[in-house]
Amino acid sequence: MSPTAVEGCVFCAIVAGETPADLVVDDDDFVAFLDQRPVFKGHVLLVPRPHVVTLPDLPAELRDGFLAHAQRLATAVVEGLGAQGSFVAVNNTVSQSVPHLHLHVVPRTRGDGLRGFFWPRTKYADGERAAYAAKLRAALG
Amino acid sequence: MSPTAVEGCVFCAIVAGETPADLVVDDDDFVAFLDQRPVFKGHVLLVPRPHVVTLPDLPAELRDGFLAHAQRLATAVVEGLGAQGSFVAVNNTVSQSVPHLHLHVVPRTRGDGLRGFFWPRTKYADGERAAYAAKLRAALG
Numbered sequence: 001m002s003p004t005a006v007e008g009c010v011f012c013a014i015v016a017g018e019t020p021a022d023l024v025v026d027d028d029d030f031v032a033f034l035d036q037r038p039v040f041k042g043h044v045l046l047v048p049r050p051h052v053v054t055l056p057d058l059p060a061e062l063r064d065g066f067l068a069h070a071q072r073l074a075t076a077v078v079e080g081l082g083a084q085g086s087f088v089a090v091n092n093t094v095s096q097s098v099p100h101l102h103l104h105v106v107p108r109t110r111g112d113g114l115r116g117f118f119w120p121r122t123k124y125a126d127g128e129r130a131a132y133a134a135k136l137r138a139a140l141g
Numbered sequence: 142m143s144p145t146a147v148e149g150c151v152f153c154a155i156v157a158g159e160t161p162a163d164l165v166v167d168d169d170d171f172v173a174f175l176d177q178r179p180v181f182k183g184h185v186l187l188v189p190r191p192h193v194v195t196l197p198d199l200p201a202e203l204r205d206g207f208l209a210h211a212q213r214l215a216t217a218v219v220e221g222l223g224a225q226g227s228f229v230a231v232n233n234t235v236s237q238s239v240p241h242l243h244l245h246v247v248p249r250t251r252g253d254g255l256r257g258f259f260w261p262r263t264k265y266a267d268g269e270r271a272a273y274a275a276k277l278r279a280a281l282g
Contacts, residue, residue, distance in 0.1 A: 022273070022274035023274070024281060034265075037263075038263055039262060041263060041265060041269065041273055042276075042277065044277065054215070054226075055211060055212055055215050055227075055229055058208075060209070063208040063212075064204050064205045064208075066208065067204040067205075067207065068201070070196060071197040071204075072281055073277075073281075074195070074196050074197050074233055075280070076277050076280035077277070080277050080279060080281075081273070081277070081280075083235075085233045085235030086196075086233045086234075086235075087233070087236070088196060088231045088233065090228075090229045091226070091249075092226045092228070092249075093225055093226030093227075093249070094225050094227075094228075095228070096226065109235065110235055114236065121178040121179060122178075122179055122180070123178065124179070124182060129175055130163060132163070132183045133165050133175055136165040136185065136218070139216070139217035139221025140165060140166065140213055140214075140217050140221075
């Protein structure tokens with residue numbers, strides 16, 4: 001087990017090789033494997049080997065490799081599976097099924113029945129946009 | 142205009158300052174601004190200044206900065222807006238409304254009515270998982 005492995009974490013168990021998975025990436029820093037219940041077949045989860053919970057927790061030295069793998073996986077679902085595009089996403093805390101950072105790469109095809117944001121959009125009231133932007137700028141420091 | 146700016150690209154126009162936007166990040170390589178039609182208020186789009194279409198097209202030298210900004214924005218929607226988490230996503234080609242790479246950072250709150258994957262999941266038939274994994278490994282080289 002890695003020194004950062006968390007007892008009971010299902011992704012730490014895959015990282016450690018204790019739970020079998022259909023691995024598609026397996027290197028010093030990351031593993032990627034098929035989601036057991038894919039949105040579409042070929043749906044992959046990219047996971048850093050160290051146990052970190054959310055995207056902001058990913059150590060700086062792993063950022064480049066994490067995004068490089070995301071790029072390669074997004075290309076692979078197109079070239080390897082005949083998808084026309086991909087959906088790449090991370091849920092942080094809310095809707096995060098496993099509290100070990102995982103990036104979804106889902107193959108997409110036009111007419112597959114999903115929508116880009118499948119969700120109702122809302123609108124800002126007058127002046128509200130500026131207030132939200134100011135709060136975010138303040139939080140960004 | 143940047144040397145890579147594409148005529149008629151609405152995000153290149155924001156990058157160039159020709160179209161106003163509620164900017165929350167504005168540096169040498171990236172801008173981030175409020176989505177005009179947010180899933181939830183405070184929904185931000187992070188865009189590289191050079192015109193690239195999809196995530197795999199992002200130049201390697203911008204990967205670390207892109208993900209660092211994504212981390213900072215995911216933290217900012219929690220710290221600045223009181224969200225409990227975030228949804229961070231890129232649509233590549235399919236469902237991609239503007240063909241200039243943009244990463245969505247959406248504030249999330251438990252009970253906000255969205256679901257992690259709001260989509261039906263499918264299942265692999267016997268042996269099918271191994272076949273999909275093999276195709277992806279081959280495409281990854």
